[in-house]
Amino acid sequence: MKKLHYSELWCSSPRYWGGLALLAFIIALGLGSAYYMEHHGHWVTGMSNQVVWGLPHVFAIFLIVAASGALNVASIGSVFGGPMYKPLGRFSALLAIGLLAGGLVVLLLDLGRPDRLIVAMTKYNFKSIFAWNILLYTGFFAIVGVYIWTMIDRTVNKHYKMVGFAAFFWRLALTTGTGSIFGFLVAREAYDTAILAPMFIIMSFSFGLAFFILALISAYWWAGRQLGELRLTKLKNLLGVFIGAVLYFTLVYHLTNLYITAKHGVEAFVLLNGGIYPVMFWLGQILIGSIIPLFLIYSPAFSKSRFVISVASVLVLIGGFFQVYVIVIGGQAYPMSLFPGKEVLESSFYDGVVASYVPTLPEAMLGIGGIAVAMALVAIGSRMLKVLPESLEDPEDECA
Numbered sequence: 001m002k003k004l005h006y007s008e009l010w011c012s013s014p015r016y017w018g019g020l021a022l023l024a025f026i027i028a029l030g031l032g033s034a035y036y037m038e039h040h041g042h043w044v045t046g047m048s049n050q051v052v053w054g055l056p057h058v059f060a061i062f063l064i065v066a067a068s069g070a071l072n073v074a075s076i077g078s079v080f081g082g083p084m085y086k087p088l089g090r091f092s093a094l095l096a097i098g099l100l101a102g103g104l105v106v107l108l109l110d111l112g113r114p115d116r117l118i119v120a121m122t123k124y125n126f127k128s129i130f131a132w133n134i135l136l137y138t139g140f141f142a143i144v145g146v147y148i149w150t151m152i153d154r155t156v157n158k159h160y161k162m163v164g165f166a167a168f169f170w171r172l173a174l175t176t177g178t179g180s181i182f183g184f185l186v187a188r189e190a191y192d193t194a195i196l197a198p199m200f201i202i203m204s205f206s207f208g209l210a211f212f213i214l215a216l217i218s219a220y221w222w223a224g225r226q227l228g229e230l231r232l233t234k235l236k237n238l239l240g241v242f243i244g245a246v247l248y249f250t251l252v253y254h255l256t257n258l259y260i261t262a263k264h265g266v267e268a269f270v271l272l273n274g275g276i277y278p279v280m281f282w283l284g285q286i287l288i289g290s291i292i293p294l295f296l297i298y299s300p301a302f303s304k305s306r307f308v309i310s311v312a313s314v315l316v317l318i319g320g321f322f323q324v325y326v327i328v329i330g331g332q333a334y335p336m337s338l339f340p341g342k343e344v345l346e347s348s349f350y351d352g353v354v355a356s357y358v359p360t361l362p363e364a365m366l367g368i369g370g371i372a373v374a375m376a377l378v379a380i381g382s383r384m385l386k387v388l389p390e391s392l393e394d395p396e397d398e399c400a
Contacts, residue, residue, distance in 0.1 A: 004087050006152075006386035009223050009379075016222045016379075023376040030369015033362035034109035045363050050355030051332045055325075056110035059367025062207065062324045063103030063374060064137075064178055065200055066317075068171040069208020071096040071144065073235075074151075075171075078164030084231055088216070090387035093148045095215050095378050096171075096208070100140060102374030106367055129181050136174040143167050152386055175204045182327065189266040190331030195256060199249040206242040207320045210313040213239065215375070217310055219382055220392070228394035229304055236309050240297040243316060247290050250323075269334050270326060274354075277330040280322045289319005329357055 009016075037045060047054040074093050077086030108114050124131045147167045150160040179200030182191040213235050220227040254271065257263040270277055293312040302308035333355045382388055 004389040004391075006090070006388065007390050008384060008386055009219065009382040009388060019222065020376065020379055023372045023379070026372035027369050027376065029365050030367075030372065031109075033365040033369065036362050037366070038109075038114075044360065046358045046360050048355065048357070051329060051357040053328055053332060054110075054357065055329075055359040055363040056106050056366050056370075058321070058325050058328050059370050060103045060107040060110065061178065061328060062321055063099050063106070063370055065175060065204045065324070066207035066211050066320075067096045067099035067103060067140075067204075068175040068178075068201075069204035069206065070099055070212050071167060071171050072205055072208055073212055074147070075164065075168045078161055079168045084234055087389050087392065088212075088231070090148060090151045090385070091216065091219070091382070092212060093144050093151070093167075094381045094385065094387050095212055097141060097144050097148075098374040098377035098381065099208070099211060100137065101377055102370040102372075104137060105373050106370035109366060129177060129184050133174075133177045133181065136170070136177045139170060140174050143170050148385070148387070171204075172201060175201045182331070188331050188334075188336065189263055190270065190327070190334055193253070193256065195249065195253050196327075199246075199253055202242065202245045202249050203320065203323065206239065206246050206316060209235065209239045209242060210316040210320070213313045214310060214317075215378060217306060219378075219388060222379075223388070225388070226391045226393055228392050230394040231392060232306065232309060233303070236297055236312070239313065239316065240294055243290055243294055243297075246320075246323075247286075250285070266334050269354075270330055274330065274334070277326050277333070280326050280330075284322030285319045285326065288315055289317075289322060293319070333357060 045054055071092055073085050074089035074096075076082040077089045108117055111117065120131075120134055124134070126132070143163065143166055147160075147163050150156050150163050176197045179197035182188075183194055183196040185191040213232070216235075217227065217232075254267060257267045268274075270281060272278055293315045296302055296308050296312040296315075335353060335355075
């Protein structure tokens, strides 16, 4: 087996600096949008007393979930001993840190009072799942940072496998905590189910791997380095497995709700008569995010096309974004049942009324800015740290 040599992404091509300048411009627009919402108040957004988590929260949760899944490639190499994936572990861990940072930046700037984060970090209510998530996020940064260190520094490489196991279980806990935010909210009929925690885990595998494939192809294209077909094919096929798993958990989630008579209303809202939300579910998540990518991934005609692999990964991310949108926004838009099983008179406080929510441009720019922050951190980190092999040619005598 040919020995791999890692090096920084010393790339001086215009496409690298041009890409970095574009990311910086998007980040500036995101910061400007955050300032605009902070200065004028959240009344300039589409949010209301009924929909308190808007589009920025969708972006934040999407990136946080993807961060956990992006580390999956490193886990396969260290925890499960996959030699084909081990050379990709450093870049996988760096991408995970970048995605989590991007998601948390959006979350912080969408609080209305970012300075209140100090209170959240110094005073903990351990009966709140949000308090536990603060610990999970900070712990993720620390453990994955040490994980990269053990992969890069030979003097501590003996701890690589142990730290890899710790990172593997910590990221599962992190995604479980994110899914439990919704699973523990008994007041919302669209949430309040234990299956959301494992469903968020498998969603993270799919979103994170799609991000990783796109980032890997982009990095080697930027640097003009060689990326073999064999590893890409294995990553592509693994992505197909994760897409199928997300479809399975989605099916189980909705069948479970349909079995519960009290949840027939919210299921009809999401699947049939909820306006934009059924369109996002069937057209966005199922067709664009699942069926078309599965066709592109497993069709023999496109088996070695990097362009098609990239398109499939982009479609998975688009479908995943729609999925998170339907869960977060759709779950809030459906009328809250104040007295379950009881008939109550309607009042002027929107009882029984579907909440209206139309995202605004500042909200969208803040979320896109978070993605730009994640990609910029990865680009800069790849230039500063030895996370990418100089060549990833197809091995002659190596098996996964």
